[in-house]
Amino acid sequence: GESVGLHLPTLSVQEGDNSIINCAYSNSASDYFIWYKQESGKGPQFIIDIRSNMDKRQGQRVTVLLNKTVKHLSLQIAATQPGDSAVYFCAEGPISGGYNKLIFGAGTRLAVHP
Amino acid sequence: DVKVTQSSRYLVKRTGEKVFLECVQDMDHENMFWYRQDPGLGLRLIYFSYDVKMKEKGDIPEGYSVSREKKERFSLILESASTNQTSMYLCASSLPGYYGYTFGSGTRLTVV
Numbered sequence: 001g002e003s004v005g006l007h008l009p010t011l012s013v014q015e016g017d018n019s020i021i022n023c024a025y026s027n028s029a030s031d032y033f034i035w036y037k038q039e040s041g042k043g044p045q046f047i048i049d050i051r052s053n054m055d056k057r058q059g060q061r062v063t064v065l066l067n068k069t070v071k072h073l074s075l076q077i078a079a080t081q082p083g084d085s086a087v088y089f090c091a092e093g094p095i096s097g098g099y100n101k102l103i104f105g106a107g108t109r110l111a112v113h114p
Numbered sequence: 115d116v117k118v119t120q121s122s123r124y125l126v127k128r129t130g131e132k133v134f135l136e137c138v139q140d141m142d143h144e145n146m147f148w149y150r151q152d153p154g155l156g157l158r159l160i161y162f163s164y165d166v167k168m169k170e171k172g173d174i175p176e177g178y179s180v181s182r183e184k185k186e187r188f189s190l191i192l193e194s195a196s197t198n199q200t201s202m203y204l205c206a207s208s209l210p211g212y213y214g215y216t217f218g219s220g221t222r223l224t225v226v
Contacts, residue, residue: 009154032213043118043204043217044157089156093213102213104149104157 012111019080021108023073023090032093034102035064035075039086047075047088077110085112117141118218120205126224133192135221137205144210146188148172148180151202151220160203163188164210195225 013019025033031052036044050057050064050073057064063076073090087109091102121136139146145164149157149172159172161180169180177199181189188207192199202222206215 034213036217041219043206043219044215045217046214049214091213102159102215106154106156 009106010109010111012113013080015080015082015112015114017080019075019077019084019110019112021075021077021088021090021110023075023105023108025071025073025090025092027092027103028068028071030092033064033066033073034091034093035062035073036089036091036104037084037086038089038107044089080110080112082112082114085110118205118207118216120203120218120221122221123219124222124224126226127192127195129196129225131192131195131225133195133223133225135190135192135203135205135223137188137190137218138186139188139205139207139216140186141207141216142185143207143216144185145208146182147206147208147215148178148188148190149204149206150174151204157204160190192223195223197225199223200225 034049035047037047038044048059048062048064050066055066061078065074087107089104089107091104093102118139127133147162148160151157158174160178161172163169163182166185179191202220204220205218208215
């Protein structure tokens with residue numbers, strides 16, 4: 001079936017640097033994409049979302065970019081902080097079906113070093 | 115503070131036992147979901163429910179059942195626990211048509 005995947009399983013960055021986490025998706029019909037952050041011992045937490053009619057959306061210190069041509073999604077974190085250390089999941093929302101459900105990628109671990 | 119609460123943080127059960135994982139949300143959400151999370155596999159959908167007494171199979175329903183007798187509560191049942199069901203189980207809820215799920219903190223189940 002369709003799936004959402006990630007290019008890198010682990011990303012290590014220095015505190016203060018910008019981080020970029022990438023995600024490739026395979027379903028060109030997907031309408032909605034979300035990034036979740038999961039800290040150790042906690043459930044995933046919503047970070048930011050983007051609809052397929054947009055190519056960029058900004059939040060507080062985070063930006064999501066969507067390139068539908070190559071089916072690629074990225075999460076940019078500015079001035080990465082130790083508190084950003086977590087596993088990040090991208091997910092896609094299929095447009096078909098009467099009830100929403102997300103398809104999640106395998107996740108990327110972000111490690112922030114002082 | 116709105117939340118999704120899973121009754122147990124850690125659980126150890128024996129092979130063959132019937133296991134109940136409970137999830138309660140206080141946001142009056144129609145949709146509720148059960149996922150399992152395994153290293154390298156991300157989150158996989160077991161079952162979801164879009165209304166009281168309604169349920170639909172997700173991607174990996176085998177060996178599981180669910181119950182939703184009240185809007186705020188969604189239970190996952192392992193009819194006869196097996197070691198391959200050792201995993202982290204995550205409950206989530208959402209409004210209809212909204213993908214911003216709210217997740218619980220998870221239940222780490224170990225079947226021995």
